[in-house]
Amino acid sequence: MTCxxxxxxxxxxxxxxxxxxxxxxxxxxxxxxxxxLTDLEFDSQVDTGKPWLINIYxxxxxxxxxxxxxxxxxxxxxxxxxSVGKIDGTSQSGLITRFQxxxxxxxxxxxxTETRAFCEGRDANACEGKTLSQQKLLNFAKEGxxxxxxxxxxxxxxxxxxxxxxxxxxxxxxxxxxYFFLHDVRQFSDLTIFAGLLAVPxxxxxxxxxxxxxxxxxxxxAHRQCRLAAPKxxxxxxxxxxxxxxxxASADAAATPVQQPDAAALAAAPSAAxxxxxxxxRRKADPVTPxxxxxxxxxxxxxxxxxxxxxxxxxxxxARVGRIHTPHGVIDTPGFVAVATNAxxxxxxxxxxxxxxxxxxFCNTYHLILHPGADVVAAAGGLHxxxxxxxxxxxxxxxxxxxxxxxxxxxxxxxxxxxxxxKSRHKQEHNLVAxxxxxxxxxxxxxxxxxxxxxxxxxVEAQKQLGADIIIPLDELPPYxxxxxxxxxxxxxxxxxxxxxxxxxxxxxxxxxxxxVVHGGLSLELRHKSIDYLTSLPFDGFAVGGSLxxxxxxxxxxxxxxxxxxxxxxxxxKPVHILGIADPASVPQLVAYGCDTFxxxxxxxxxxxxxMLTKEGPLRVISGKYKTAFRPPVEGCTCHTCSTHSLAYLHxxxxxxxxxxxxxxxxxxxxxxxxxxxELRQQILNDEI
Ligand SMILES: [Zn+2]
Numbered sequence: 035m036t037c038x039x040x041x042x043x044x045x046x047x048x049x050x051x052x053x054x055x056x057x058x059x060x061x062x063x064x065x066x067x068x069x070x071l072t073d074l075e076f077d078s079q080v081d082t083g084k085p086w087l088i089n090i091y092x093x094x095x096x097x098x099x100x101x102x103x104x105x106x107x108x109x110x111x112x113x114x115x116x117s118v119g120k121i122d123g124t125s126q127s128g129l130i131t132r133f134q135x136x137x138x139x140x141x142x143x144x145x146x147t148e149t150r151a152f153c154e155g156r157d158a159n160a161c162e163g164k165t166l167s168q169q170k171l172l173n174f175a176k177e178g179x180x181x182x183x184x185x186x187x188x189x190x191x192x193x194x195x196x197x198x199x200x201x202x203x204x205x206x207x208x209x210x211x212x213y214f215f216l217h218d219v220r221q222f223s224d225l226t227i228f229a230g231l232l233a234v235p236x237x238x239x240x241x242x243x244x245x246x247x248x249x250x251x252x253x254x255x256a257h258r259q260c261r262l263a264a265p266k267x268x269x270x271x272x273x274x275x276x277x278x279x280x281x282x283a284s285a286d287a288a289a290t291p292v293q294q295p296d297a298a299a300l301a302a303a304p305s306a307a308x309x310x311x312x313x314x315x316r317r318k319a320d321p322v323t324p325x326x327x328x329x330x331x332x333x334x335x336x337x338x339x340x341x342x343x344x345x346x347x348x349x350x351x352x353a354r355v356g357r358i359h360t361p362h363g364v365i366d367t368p369g370f371v372a373v374a375t376n377a378x379x380x381x382x383x384x385x386x387x388x389x390x391x392x393x394x395x396f397c398n399t400y401h402l403i404l405h406p407g408a409d410v411v412a413a414a415g416g417l418h419x420x421x422x423x424x425x426x427x428x429x430x431x432x433x434x435x436x437x438x439x440x441x442x443x444x445x446x447x448x449x450x451x452x453x454x455x456x457k458s459r460h461k462q463e464h465n466l467v468a469x470x471x472x473x474x475x476x477x478x479x480x481x482x483x484x485x486x487x488x489x490x491x492x493x494v495e496a497q498k499q500l501g502a503d504i505i506i507p508l509d510e511l512p513p514y515x516x517x518x519x520x521x522x523x524x525x526x527x528x529x530x531x532x533x534x535x536x537x538x539x540x541x542x543x544x545x546x547x548x549x550x551v552v553h554g555g556l557s558l559e560l561r562h563k564s565i566d567y568l569t570s571l572p573f574d575g576f577a578v579g580g581s582l583x584x585x586x587x588x589x590x591x592x593x594x595x596x597x598x599x600x601x602x603x604x605x606x607x608k609p610v611h612i613l614g615i616a617d618p619a620s621v622p623q624l625v626a627y628g629c630d631t632f633x634x635x636x637x638x639x640x641x642x643x644x645x646m647l648t649k650e651g652p653l654r655v656i657s658g659k660y661k662t663a664f665r666p667p668v669e670g671c672t673c674h675t676c677s678t679h680s681l682a683y684l685h686x687x688x689x690x691x692x693x694x695x696x697x698x699x700x701x702x703x704x705x706x707x708x709x710x711x712x713e714l715r716q717q718i719l720n721d722e723i
Contacts, residue, residue, distance in 0.1 A: 068102075068109050069119040073128035073207040077197060082117055086144040087175045090121040090133065090154075104168050111168075112175055128203035132191040141166070143175065147193040148184035322522055325529035325567065331536065334572035336606075340503070340547040342575070342630075344607045349721045352597060352628035353714075358575075358609050360426040360503040361545045362418060365393045367609065368625045368714050370616055370707040371428065371633035376401050377411075377421050380638045381696040382704060384423050390673055390701060391708035394426045394504075396633040399496055400435030400488075404479050408499035416501030428504035428549075428633075431493040431535070434579075434613075436477045437511035470510070472527070490534035498542060506577065507535030509551045514581045521555050528553045528580075529567055536571055547574035549611060552600065555581045556588060561596045569603035576600060578629070579613040589615070590623055597627040618647060618710055625714050626723055637707050641700030644688045648706070655699065660685040673705035674698075 071079050071088065080086050089105050109118040123130050123139075133140065133149075140154030152174045153166075188195035216222045222230075341359040348354065358365040372379055372387055374395045379387055384395070397417060402408060414420040417427055469476040474489030490508040497505040508531045512524040532550055539548045550568040554560030568576065578596070582589045593612075600610065609630045615621075616634030624632065637647060646653040648668050655667070663681035671677075675684070675698040687695035717723045 071119045071121045073126045073204040088119045088142045090140045131203040132200045143179040149190040150179045150182040320523040322526045325533045328570035339545040342609045348718045351626040353626045353718045355715045355718045362426045367630035369631045373635035382700045390705035399429045400432035408496040412499035427502040429502040430506045431508040433508045490531045491538045494538040507532040549575040549577045551577045551579040553580035575609040577611040593627045637703035638700040641703045642696040647703045656688045673702045675702040
């Protein structure tokens with residue numbers, strides 16, 4: 035920055051010097067007699083408030099001498115009502131351009147912003163010295179000019195456009211004058227002048243970059259959760275996505291080994307104090323407008339098409355085994371929810387996943403309204419018919435994708451703070467989110483840049499067209515690094531949006547259940563406030579969203595403290611979904627807190643990147659040690675992949691970049707997640723967790 039300022043100062047001095055040079059190079063002309071007009075001072079010279087008669091000539095012209103006396107006589111005759119000037123066209127090329135001359139001889143009458151020609155350029159006869167008698171010129175100067183059509187606009191050198199043209203045309207003259215001033219008057223060497231000339235674009239460029247940096251460093255950060263475990267030696271870490279969906283984590287994260295929860299780290303977690311989220315910047319908080327009271331809503335009435343039965347609650351923890359009954363079948367809980375962003379799992383056909391025990395799939399409204407469009411899906415008969423799926427579906431509001439695509443991930447946010455930069459995210463934010471207002475969020479489609487408005491009402495209406503069994507109201511995504519006042523305002527807005535969403539939903543329920551999304555970041559006070567408000571409204575279930583901390587320690591610290599209150603306030607049991615977290619290392623602990631369903635694209639994503647999930651940790655199929663492993667990839671696994679192919683064959687497919695490798699590994703991982711859930715359910719039934 036200091037360098038920038040010094041360069042800017044140098045540039046300013048150079049420009050000032052140039053200006054002084056240009057000014058000092060001209061001589062102030064008198065308005066008496068015939069005034070020699072120049073490129074550099076033409077505008078100030080003719081700015082006398084009186085008309086001008088101007089002779090443009092070439093000093094090579096043989097008639098110049100005889101015309102000189104003619105115009106001197108005119109100057110005396112016309113003074114003081116009119117001024118007379120002359121322009122040497124051979125040296126004042128800028129004025130030749132400005133007068134739009136095609137030859138070097140012309141006589142002009144200037145009055146205000148209008149210009150009239152007595153004779154000019156190729157009209158050689160008219161401008162012939164013998165015909166330019168003083169009397170003819172005198173007549174033209176006094177009254178004759180009125181009979182000539184005026185030039186206006188850019189054709190007139192004294193019009194606004196003509197002045198602009200003149201400013202451009204005299205740049206070479208200015209540059210020449212500046213050079214002679216610096217070289218002859220200031221005694222600068224050519225090398226110094228050349229270096230100074232180069233410095234100008236460099237300084238301008240650096241200044242531009244500095245300004246951009248200052249601007250973006252003051253823009254807000256934001257993110258939302260979409261997590262997956264990526265433990266490191268120092269402790270468990272949650273990586274948050276998503277570039278394409280709530281639960282899609284980064285490819286790098288996919289390659290990171292997954293471990294079981296770090297008991298030592300958990301024990302070391304603060305017992306009461308909230309995990310500290312560093313505040314990166316100050317953002318003005320919106321006024322906190324309370325959401326509509328519960329009295330504006332009807333009492334919750336159990337649905338005949340949606341029911342949650344708790345079959346058993348562990349005597350050891352809050353873990354519970356249950357069944358969610360939906361119009362498209364049962365969801366056993368605790369249950370894994372596979373993410374089908376575009377109404378399809380990545381690399382895995384729906385029936386293949388169903389064969390591995392997949393019950394509930396999570397589709398993203400944001401992507402589906404952009405393509406193929408909610409109306410197209412509705413015309414197909416809804417998502418179930420469009421996908422030909424007979425099992426339950428859940429869709430989100432679309433808000434998560436709007437914000438997360440624009441803001442990037444928590445992982446990126448945390449890393450950008452470490453690097454001291456957040457330019458890529460800021461660039462995305464600037465490009466994709468146009469405006470967040472009380473009405474909703476205006477954003478640009480990542481597909482074609484189309485500007486769109488997503489409101490609580492339009493989100494629910496789109497989800498009605500999609501027709502999933504479970505839908506989610508629109509909410510705002512509070513940043514991880516934010517101030518308490520901003521977080522509180524964001525929570526209030528989310529509550530207002532969810533209330534509007536619920537009203538829209540209740541006006542046309544169809545056979546859909548709606549889950550509220552509990553927000554409040556890492557603030558227990560705000561989380562409790564969110565729980566208290568949302569459980570007072572007639573929602574069918576609850577999801578836990580918003581910022582859940584930077585790592586698994588934060589996550590467990592928060593869930594351990596809010597889940598009891600959520601269960602207590604909801605009264606009759608309702609399902610609880612954890613948005614975007616379903617990694618094998620986190621799920622067992624979350625189940626113990628009484629969480630029921632978990633969505634993540636983690637299993638399919640790591641599968642696409644050559645990793646199989648196992649109880650012993652991730653298995654990197656590409657490793658050379660599996661080249662001759664002619665055995666089932668995972669002993670005891672009953673999935674299609676492990677029942678059909680050897681580990682050596684999968685290793686070969688991955689090494690050969692065969693697309694089917696992604697499919698086979700993802701199938702195993704979906705099976706693994708569902709098998710893990712089944713095992714957890716049995717452990718709960720046995721009161722083991
Ligand atoms: Zn398998």
